Amino acid sequence: MAVTLAEVAAHAGVSPATVSRVLNGGYPVAGSTRTRVEQAVEDLGYVVNGPARALAAATSDLVGVLVHDVADSFFGILAGSLQSALAPVGTGGARRLAFVCNTEGVPEAELAYLVLLEGQRAGGLVLTGGAVEEPEHTAALAARIARAAANGAPVVLCGRPPLPVPAGLPVATVMFDDRGGAFRLAEHLLSLGHRRIAYIAGPPGLSTTRERLAGHHAALVRHDPGLAETCAELTVHAGFERAAGYDATRELLRRGARFTAVAAANDTVATGVAAALREAGIRIPEDVSVAGFDDLPVCVDTAPALTTVRVPLREAGVLAAQLVTGRRPLPPGGITTLPTELMVRASTAPPPPDGGRP
Known part of the structure; x- marks a missing residue:
């Protein structure tokens, strides 16, 4: 009993x-x-008795956490950090149950999970990863978020831009300085002497892709406006998985494109880039430099160690947990931008004197 x-x-x-x-x-x-x-x-x-408590109150102890891909280290680190911060051990505070929803980056799935979480009277919502920038979806998402917040469920948008919701609602945005990080990474490659820089961008129509590509492009224009046009021919949109980096690099090589460096949309894509280059007999960084983004733990163990941009995923997870539980007040304007940091390692070096492969 x-x-x-x-x-x-x-x-x-x-x-x-x-x-x-x-x-x-x-x-x-x-x-x-x-x-x-x-x-x-x-x-x-x-x-x-969680259901009984939820019936007695406006919301429950459940916090819905939406991720694009729970198997992706980016989201695994972020969600793990958030979950740990939601259920602190030995603090005497009320604990929350994190319920992770894997949307696979599908807009319809994102909305469907929010409906289900509303049915469970979720006490908070955290949406992570890049936002699909499609007007109809943005409007539907904003309406759903506003409804949840108005019903007493604080919302945190983590790693994505703010939504057009009415002022005064408990909706916070935690953004990464993706644009600044991409700018500094491109500047690093330019400072080494690279002028033909291939860029494996993420999927089009995603806020993360737009921000990182904008930073990369801005650095090229600042150095030499003509470089932006030259390197545009070396820009390929692909997914965020390893196979996407591998296939995109193979396509660049098949075209016979000449490049001395490859900047990848994230570290996982960069591992695919490196695999395709090694398979073609191209040395890193002697022939082609390779760089990623995110600074996942594997970066220091690759051969050579990967130059990348550190995104503060663990810090973001803790901050999101504090905001969604009310342990930290909303910042002015509801937006916090976390800095990114260039991590220079052995995978980048000055270009070869022959002007690059192939």
Whole structure:
């Protein structure tokens, strides 16, 4: 038979109302009393009835976390950090259950998950990764987000631009300086002497792709306006997976394009680029330099170690958790932009004197 809240109260020597305050969090309870209640919960194995609590309140303890691909290290790191911050151990605060939804980057799936999470009375929503920039979808997403926030579920947009929602709603945006990071990466390659830089961009119509490509292009224009036109012929849109980098590089080689460096949309794509170059007998970085974006843990272990742009994924996950639970107030304007950092490693070097391969 399930242990009741009254039994927990009797075991701890307090009132049922005090037990409820401790379990719900956000209420002032003396430290010694909180400790007795938590020990009683542990001793008796009491489990909170989540559905009953959700019916009694406007929302539940569930926080929906939408990711493009849970198997992608970018989203795995971000979601893992967020989940850990939602359920801190030993802090005495109310814990939240993170429910990760894998959208595969499909706009319809994103909206469908939000409908399901509304049905579960989710107490918060965190949407991660680049946004699909299609007007009809943006309008539908903004309406759904505004409705959730108006019903008491704070929303955090993490790694994507803000949405046009009414002012005053608990909607926060955590952005990465993708444009600045791409600009600094291109400047690094230019400073080494590269002038024919291939760029494996992400899928078109995605905010992350747009921001990173814009930063890359801005650096070329600042150095020499003619470079932007030259390198445009070396720009290929592809997916964010390893196979996309491999196939795009093979296509550039098949065309006979001459390039001395490849900047990839992310680190996973960069591993595919490197594989295609090695397969063609092209050395990194002696013949062609390769760079990525995100600074995933694998970057330091590749051969050679990958030059990339560090995106503060763990920091973003913690911040998103704090914002969606109200532990941190919304910033002015509701937007926080986290800086990115250029990480120079052994995969980039000055171009070869022959002007590049093939």
